[in-house]
Amino acid sequence: MASENVNEPNRNETGAQQQTLNEPSEQYERPPEPQPITPIADAQPEIGPEVVPAQKSSREAEDYALGLAQMLDQRRINVDRLQIDVNGQTVFKMRDGDIDSRNTSITSEQTELLKKALSDPAALNGSVKITQGNQVLLHVKDGRVLVDSAGLTKQSAKVEVKTPDSPSEGLYERFSKDVNSSGLKATQEIAGNALKAGVEREQVVDVLKSQDPSYQKLTNERGEKVAERTLEQMVDAAEVKLMQEKMPQQQQKSQEIKAAKSAKV
Secondary structure (H helix, E strand, O other), X not given: OHHHHHHOOOHHHHHHHHHHHHOOXXXXXXXXXXOOOOOOOOOOOOOOOOOOOXXXXXXXHHHHHHHHHHHHHHOOOOOOOEEEEEOOEEEEEEEOOEEOHHHOOOOHHHHHHHHHHHXXXXXXXXXXXXXXXXXEEEEEEOOEEEEOOOOOOOOOOOOOOXXXXXXXXXXXXXXXXXOOOOHHHHHHHHHHHHHHXXXXXXXXXXXXXXXXXXXXXXXXXXXXXXXXXXXXXXXXXXXXXHHHHHHHHHHHHHHHHHHHHHHHO
């Protein structure tokens, strides 16, 4: 009986071993512990170039420009679309006889340039241009009166032309005197006469815009942009023709110089 008890397996030990085998293993990978988050410093705004605030429009300057428009109106000059440009920038504009606030911003400094263009244009360093629609009433640039069809500058101001025939005679009348053509062909010939006399291209364009009837007619029929583009083409053609006329003279001078050098040798 004692041997039976010795050989009999211990049921409790077997159950314990079996229970141990069936249990899941505790050797597993533990999740990483959370790391402390380092706060990111606030991004600093980029330092760019200093922005200089634009000069505000002066009420006194606007009143002066409006007074100039009223003076022109008293002379029976249409000012419905009057525009003043200073150094290429539109500073004053009217629409239907009233100030166009969206396109008007004139400072005291710009008004001083405008006053100088009217009172002492020879001392002006810059550009002042007054137009009514597509008509140039005044254009003064770097001390030279290019156009003054409304008689805004003093009588002492002079238009710089290499061959002034008569100071009191307008440029357009002077260079259209011997032109017998009509329409745009006449416009081209007038431009050629002015260029040949030494008038600068910009001045020629302004004079034609101000007084040429063909340009005015084309503007009314086709619009301002078409008229301006056509006028530029006419002036271009006049310049090309003038260059072609000068070429034989230049060739002749070149041949004379070569001949003179050969004679010396």
